[in-house]
Amino acid sequence: MKSSSKASIAAILKQYDSGQDSLISLMQDIQSAFGYLPKEALQQAGRELDIPLSKFFAVASFYNSFNLEPQGKHTISVCEGTACHVKNADNLAQMVARELELNGDEGTSTDRQFTLKKVRCLGCCSMAPVVKVNDDIHGSMTQTKTATILNQYRKDKK
């Protein structure tokens, strides 16, 4: 871990007392600083707040929103909530997986530009099917529209 990362971990930890009560909130702060939960960061947090590393891993694997692996530069979340499901959201997720040449139906592309995630309801069911790219929600999606958005992000890279 770079020393600058160490510094930001220290800044996060300053806001927490030892003990488990705020564990989830602490992990959320770490994740928003790094995009995922780096092992080194968890080790440091565990040492300073007196929480075993195994506890962090148990909690990280229990909750869907935690990532133990680094994520792609852009996160594409395809909603698979009920309202989106009845509007063929499955096909959208499969199309993105194909485009990103992923092995499974979720994951990160080899160039680390994109991570595809299936999520359950983004609360915008009125615009189903919904695809979220980073923080932007796109409604009434089709495969063609999704491809266009994907290409925009690809172009932005260049």
Next chain:
Amino acid sequence: MKGSTSKRLAKLQKEGLTTLFPESTKIMVGSASCGIAAGADAVLQAITAEVKKKKMDAVVQKVGCIGLCYLEPLVDIIIPGRPRLTYGNVTPEKAKELVAAAKKGKVLEGALGKITAEPFLIEGTARDYNGTAGGVDDVPLYAELPFYRKQNRIALRNCGFIDPENITEYIAKGGYQSLASVLEKSSPGRIASDVERAGLRGRGGAGFPTGRKWKICLSARSDEKYLICNADEGDPGAYMDRSILEGDPHAVIEGMLIGGYAIGATRGFIYVRDEYPLAIERLEKALEQVREHGLVGEKILGSSFNFDITISRGAGAFVCGEETALIKSIEGDCGEPRQRPPFPAESGLWGKPTIINNVETLATVPVIAAKGAKWFSSIGTDGSKGSKVFSLVGNVNNIGLVEVPMGTTLRDIIFDIGGGIPNNRAFKAVQTGGPSGGCIPESLIDLPVDYDALTKSGSIMGSGGLIVMDEKTCMVDVAKYFLEFLESESCGKCTPCRVGVKRMREILTDICEGKAELEDLTRLEDMAGLINDSALCALGRTAPNPVLSTLKYFKDEYLAHILLKKCPAGVCKDLITFSVDKKTCIGCGACKKACPADAVTGEKKKAHKINTKKCIKCGACREVCPVSAVLT
């Protein structure tokens, strides 16, 4: 009310009225998450810029969602001397035109509806906008629009009408008056009794009488007690709570304060799901404001009541909506439910008596406190009082949030309010209650929404998701979808749920892939009984519901999959082939262009063909076909 308190609230009320009913023109942009996703931010920017450019005297603000989600972005405009008008599908260009017209005191054509007087639910009388100058006679009144005619907005009273980030507007609409009078005139036991007599039942799913729950907690002896607002809203396809939190966060906070007082709590928590960043942001702002005005903290409004509120963010686990799991999650642990009793009302967060109430339940409380138990219990049916918010989504024309009196029929909701099924398709079922609920068929369309009637039908009220399904929805696939959901969301603690749900899902997968035999249906039913009897928490116990209700009402569809190896709705990929209807195809070539597998051939203006060997069944051709000529 104590003199100083009432003076303080009166001052804030006056301040709120200046922006609620300004002398100048007022323009409001529906800026809940759904509005923003539809482009509300760009519309707001265009309006702000144009108002500045034209040097107009106008109040421009963000408001919550009025429920017409399918017409977002929505802009409401009040020109002095005219009724309030709502415009839908507003683009930034259209927004500029609206401003330009308003500058001249004119209105544009095409408004969806008008309101001549703004409802003030708590005070009971509506307040006229300044006059009703002509020019909009042909625009229908809101109260006459099919979408609104049968609604009764109690929990949603302020959504879309006030600036959710401005506490003074909430107060101007009667907010925090209920709290003030409860603190001054009522005792904890009395307000709990009032809520019990009102007949309010929990809106989070289980439907337990709220007042009764409060009384149990009130009588528990402890140095500390807690009240938790359950804003986890895990039901996929439901967004009532999000909309309330984004459109009227103070209603929930006031409900928490009254509830906290009723049970003798000193601390409150709002457990919000992580997928709702805007709701969290607005709640944080609202909490800052109540702190500033002494509405939380010590000696609230000059009384002896102390109560503070903290936000706790969820981390994406459906089971954490279950109250004992939620408590574990706030304690910083994995959200695994535990056996009840003891109920949280006796031993909850950190072992202290704790009440968990849903967002909508709490948002309703201040109205009951203000208008009384009798008023509230006059709405609804015998066993289900008041109104209920539903997110009406799926294959229905008017998608949105609706709040109807309990007892309204599904037909009224789906066909009158919802405007029926799009694309000339037939209605097939409506799913209520989320993963714990079931699918209700057309034969029961006249069922009233009421806790007991829905349970009797094999579904449940649940938290308020109503997902409408048309003839192109496969009911076996829907059952499989819910079981997949529950399989991945099961916490894994008890075997019936961990293994049983997986086993049921495997059978459903086999059915959808055409690999099942008739005996599998019996196996499904046996498993369902077993899980229902022995799972630890309600997630597991109710997990078989989506399967049982579809088996009960749509057995033919299961049989078609098993015996004929066909999916009548054309959804299950292993049982369908894509083809083009030669008669309908106009040869536009859109499908050919969209196909990622080069499976479509055909010349311009001639019927196209799909090569089934190459076809990967992705459905891209069906999406782009302008004449619905792609068949499955």
